[in-house]
Structures are given as C-alpha cells and as structure tokens.
Amino acid sequence: MDPWRLIVRAPGGPNAIERESFDPGAPGPDEVLLAHEAIGLNFIDIYVRTGLYPAVLPTGLGGEAAGTVIAIGDAVNTVRVGDRVTYASAAPGSYATHRILPASRLLTLPDDIPCDVAAAITLKGLTGALLVSWLADMGVTVIAHSGSPEKAARALSAGAAHSLIGDFDTLAARVRDLTAGKGVDAVFDGVGAASWSASLAALRPRGLMVSFGNASGPVPPFSVLELSKGGSLFVTRPTLFDYIREDADYRRLGQRLFDQLSRGVITSDIQQRFALADAADAHRALESRQTVGSTVLIP
Numbered sequence: 001m002d003p004w005r006l007i008v009r010a011p012g013g014p015n016a017i018e019r020e021s022f023d024p025g026a027p028g029p030d031e032v033l034l035a036h037e038a039i040g041l042n043f044i045d046i047y048v049r050t051g052l053y054p055a056v057l058p059t060g061l062g063g064e065a066a067g068t069v070i071a072i073g074d075a076v077n078t079v080r081v082g083d084r085v086t087y088a089s090a091a092p093g094s095y096a097t098h099r100i101l102p103a104s105r106l107l108t109l110p111d112d113i114p115c116d117v118a119a120a121i122t123l124k125g126l127t128g129a130l131l132v133s134w135l136a137d138m139g140v141t142v143i144a145h146s147g148s149p150e151k152a153a154r155a156l157s158a159g160a161a162h163s164l165i166g167d168f169d170t171l172a173a174r175v176r177d178l179t180a181g182k183g184v185d186a187v188f189d190g191v192g193a194a195s196w197s198a199s200l201a202a203l204r205p206r207g208l209m210v211s212f213g214n215a216s217g218p219v220p221p222f223s224v225l226e227l228s229k230g231g232s233l234f235v236t237r238p239t240l241f242d243y244i245r246e247d248a249d250y251r252r253l254g255q256r257l258f259d260q261l262s263r264g265v266i267t268s269d270i271q272q273r274f275a276l277a278d279a280a281d282a283h284r285a286l287e288s289r290q291t292v293g294s295t296v297l298i299p
Helices: 043-050 115-127 131-137 149-158 171-178 196-201 225-229 247-262 276-287
Strands: 004-008 017-021 031-040 064-072 084-088 098-102 143-146 162-165 184-189 203-211 234-236 270-275 294-298
Touching (some): 017 276, 031 115, 043 276, 064 115, 084 115, 115 247, 115 270, 131 149, 143 149, 149 162, 162 171, 171 196, 184 196, 270 276
Parallel strands (some): 143 162, 203 234
Antiparallel strands (some): 004 017, 031 064, 031 098, 031 294
16 A cells, blocks of 8 residues: 555645545654554544644644554564554544654554554543542542433433433532532533533532533633632643653554553443544544544554
C-alpha cells in the first residue's frame, strides 16, 4: 500500500478533510515507523478540524492508533520490527496509513489485545472516557446522565448505580434527590456549554468539577464568584498530555489501562467501523450523535 494520509488545509466541516499521498521517510534516531491497522475516532478530531483547537495548517487529524512496527531508527531498543503497538499523541496525524513516532511514546500491546481494540481505547482510556466502568470497579457510586434511553441503559450495564436522562434544567435537583440533598463529590463533564451550570449545581461544598470535553460547545466565560457561591468549589480542565509528559508515567498509566482491559473491567465496545477514506462520514455520524460506543477507522 502506498502511504497516504488525511489532512485539513483550512478549518471547516467534514468536507474540509482531504486525502494526499506522502512519503513518511525513514525513522531517525530513537524513532519508529508504524503501519497503522486501526485508528481511533474522538471528538477532539472534530475540534481540530473546525479550528476550535487551533493547529498549524495544514494539519493532520487523529490522536491515537495501533499498528505494527515496520522499521526502527538507531538506538531504538524498546520495540522491535514486527511488534504490535498503540499510542496516544498530542500532535494530530494518526489519520494515515503510516506514521513515524518516537519509540518512547509507543505502548507495546499484550498478546490478548487486538489492534482495533487498542485504537478504540488508548486515548479514551487514558483521558477517562471509560469512567463509569473504571469508577464502579473502584467502589465509587456513579450517577450517569445521557441524552437517550439507549445510552442510559448502556451506562447502567457499565456499572452506574443510577442512570438519568432528560434536559439539564432538572439534572442538579435530581442528583441532589439521589444524594439526600448533599450533592456529589465530583462531576466529570464532557458536554461543555450545555451542562456547565447543571454540573456545578450538582456538586457538594468543596466538590470538584472536571471539565474534559466540549461536545455542545466550549464552556462560556464565568466568574470565579460562582465557585464561592456554590460552596468553595474546585474546577479543573485537565489535558492528558500533562499527565503523561514523562515516559515513565505514560508507561505506568498504559499498563493500568491494559490491566483493566485484560480483567474485563473496561471494554472497547466498538460499535462502528469506517474505512479511513470515509473519515468525513465518520465525523458526520459523531457530530450528529448517531454513534454509540467506540468508532474505529480502518486504512
């Protein structure tokens, strides 16, 4: 297969995604050339495509993939040609048949984890998009909120103690009903603008708001006095790559993820597969909330 990739030359809709041939070249010192077998689809790809997350243009898309090592550069001793690996990358560019990456940023896959599963779960697993199952396994009481009965049922099957649906206007009150009026210790919010007020109102005093996504748009500007009025609340907007900046941390968290997979605590739950060439259709499906579970792109 001649190498090719998908790029965006200017921010826009799915039609802004273009295909081009390219020469990945040979890996340099401490680098590895991969042949991708599967690529993960994430909402951050849409943020890059639309310009919500600024990138130097033209830009690639995609932050995770899995595949096979086909060439290594000088001084590489952590992987070998033929190894199956996965990765999460801060630099977009996984929407491609091939990619060169630092050897230190690759996670070698256990034999029992296929490449498509790894591509569907590496970034999500490290960022927390599989929180329901993971938290339930830790003994945390999880209250989930979804936009449809089908997704609510999936949250229950994943381990949520309560799974709510409906608009955000009544969400905080329903959460307080379930917590004897106290509110919850922490909210993990991937929706953004539409859910911001409800999420804050659902917290107990000194509770933690973790905003990790913008599915409905970015959180609007707010006054820090809101945090005081809500009960000395804490807010954080974590970025995965601040937590895996050091190679040792990256490998440690990757091993935790693989352990959760091997024990069956979390699953990749691949529900959609698109050809990489049809990535624009995959973006349309994700933006219109037609997808459930994970989606992978196949070169």
